[in-house]
Amino acid sequence: MQIISSKKVNLLMTLSSAIIILIEFLLYTYIEDKALVLFTSLVLLSGFMFLISRYLIRRFLYSKIRILYKTIHDTQFIDREFVDKVKTIDIIYEAEKEVREWSEGRGSLLMQMKRQEEYRKEFIGNVSHELKTPIFNIQGYILTLLDGGLEDKNINRLYLERTEKSINRMIGIVKDLESISKLEYGELKLIPERFNIIDLINEVVETQEMRAQKHKIKVVFSQANAIPIYVNADKKEIFQAMVNLVVNSIKYGKQGGKTHIEVMEMGDKYLIEVRDSGIGIEKDNLPRIFERFYRVDKSRSRNMGGSGLGLAIVKHIIDAHEQSINVSSTYGEGTSFSFTLNKATNT
Known part of the structure; x- marks a missing residue:
């Protein structure tokens, strides 16, 4: 920071006084009209004082604004070229520009922090709500058993089995949260590999067979015995995505309905579709279907033990593969989810 010292001020004042005295001496020597000499001297004195004051004020403002400019600029960018910038003539404009940009940046940052805070509150609220039901169920079953139900053969095993289901639901929620x-x-961290998508889908269908039977849904994969179709992706994550889609189709299917799975060729990609004949999704709900904890039918979903994270996880997995996922639905008739995967090279 440059500050104008008192010595410099005194020097300027002395120099200006000497110049004015010299000019007055010359005026008195060559001009006979003393009134004109006095007037001219006052004008010159006023002019010199104005110039000196203007200089001092500009230097003062320059030093102060340069500090502000440097502080803001360093806070935002830590720019090593600042020394060159402050040497420009239009330092006030530059400082005003930096202050405006800094203010806008702070405003954006505050908005972002506000959205993150709302996100955090919503997330905690949803997690609490999801865990509350199984926790209260477990508490009720255990208290009943401790109050004498443990000795009653008609309820002890039943309540222990229900407790196990609630614990499994909690484990599922925690895993989905993770x-x-x-x-x-x-x-x-994706680990791409070449694998047969037909084998993977067959495995998914097998793991969900009992669930489908329980809900009286038939899972149909017409290409179960087709020739191998190789894709390049993270096998573990795609397996998880397929499981979530099939479970979702069973959960929202109608009794006696079907879940169809199909693989279609699309240029250098394959399209995998999971289509059901379930309750469908209303048009207004489609844009939010991949949001975490979002449910079209909240009461039904919770009764069926869903965490509300299944489709959000699918979306993130497909996005991580830099692929696309789409949903189409007709309310009351069914829903179709489809996503793409890259074809594997012949190696």
């Missing part, structure tokens, strides 16, 4: 956390923060 998955969605890694996906949303970009911590998922």
